[in-house]
Amino acid sequence: MKGGRAASVLVFTLLSGSAPAQTSLLSNLHDWSVMVGSGVEGYTQVLAPLVAPGVTYGVSVGVRPEPLLGLDVGLEVGYSGAVNELDTRVAGSRGVDLVRNGAYAAASVGLLSSRVQPYVMGGLGFSSYNVRGAVPALGDDLVGNVPLGAGVRASLGLLTADARLSYNVLFDQRFAAGTPAPDAGNVSELSISRGGRYSGTLNLGLLW
Numbered sequence: 001m002k003g004g005r006a007a008s009v010l011v012f013t014l015l016s017g018s019a020p021a022q023t024s025l026l027s028n029l030h031d032w033s034v035m036v037g038s039g040v041e042g043y044t045q046v047l048a049p050l051v052a053p054g055v056t057y058g059v060s061v062g063v064r065p066e067p068l069l070g071l072d073v074g075l076e077v078g079y080s081g082a083v084n085e086l087d088t089r090v091a092g093s094r095g096v097d098l099v100r101n102g103a104y105a106a107a108s109v110g111l112l113s114s115r116v117q118p119y120v121m122g123g124l125g126f127s128s129y130n131v132r133g134a135v136p137a138l139g140d141d142l143v144g145n146v147p148l149g150a151g152v153r154a155s156l157g158l159l160t161a162d163a164r165l166s167y168n169v170l171f172d173q174r175f176a177a178g179t180p181a182p183d184a185g186n187v188s189e190l191s192i193s194r195g196g197r198y199s200g201t202l203n204l205g206l207l208w
Contacts, residue, residue, distance in 0.1 A: 028189075031064040031074075037203030041082040047176060047195035051098055056086030056199050066118035072110035074119070079103055080127075086138070098138060102127030104147055116154040121188050125145050125168075129175040145197065151157070160207040168197040 044050070060078030067073070082100045106123025124144050131138045149166030176195065179180035 005139075005173040011206040029063050029065050031062075031155075031207060033060075033062045033205050033207045035060050035062070035160065035162060035200045035203040035205030037162070039199055039201030040133040041084065041197065043084075043195055043197055050087055050176075052085045052087050054082055054098075056080060056082040056201060058201070060203070072113055072117070074108040074110070074121075075106075076108070077103070077105045080125075086133075095134055096131065096133030099125045099130045099132055101130075102145070104145075116152065117154070117184075118150070118152050120150045121148070121164075121166075131175075139175055143175060144171040145169060146171075155207050158206055160205050160206065162200075164203070165200050166198065168199075172198055 011060065031102040036057075036059045038055065038057045040053055042053035043051045058078055058080035060076050062074055062076035064072070064074045080100075080102050084094045084098045084100075086098060103124055104123050104125025106121050106125075108119045108121035110117045110119045112118060123146070125147055127143050127145060129138075129141050129143060131140060145168040147166050147168050149164050151162055151164030151166075155161075
């Protein structure tokens with residue numbers, strides 16, 4: 001009985017001690033935001049002639065912890081999707097779309113400490129590609145990517161806005177196995193493709 005009581009006291013003490021630490025961690029997080037946005041998305045290099053620029057859209061949740069080493073850091077996770085038509089002169093088909101659905105996590109660093117703040121960002125993500133139609137050069141695939149970008153964000157009361165330009169480095173783009181990229185279709189090793197994805201978006205949301 002004494003051993004059981006001692007164990008119970010120890011567990012209670014540990015849980016009680018962890019509560020202030022958890023409260024302290026949450027108190028260091030501020031400027032939570034939920035944003036939705038839309039813009040233009042396209043592809044570069046070997047993918048540019050095949051995939052036409054299209055509409056991109058997304059939603060994200062962000063938070064800004066206390067300054068780290070004097071830097072104003074922001075963290076975000078989000079969903080992004082897009083629909084791009086395939087160039088019929090290259091694909092040889094009509095009414096064929098490339099549909100993308102993906103998720104990402106990223107960190108940003110503010111360049112100024114102000115309500116209107118330019119920033120740079122980078123992270124890691126993945127996207128599921130689906131071809132609506134039959135095109136020899138493209139197929140369904142799950143592709144990893146590294147998002148890199150810069151933008152300007154501003155806030156006014158509970159409202160926040162963000163304008164961003166970004167470029168995604170694509171890993172092992174097997175969805176484009178029929179294009180003339182030398183590393184496409186290589187399933188045995190991770191490679192960085194010669195084609196990338198760019199986007200420009202405007203995002204609006206709430207801040208608290």
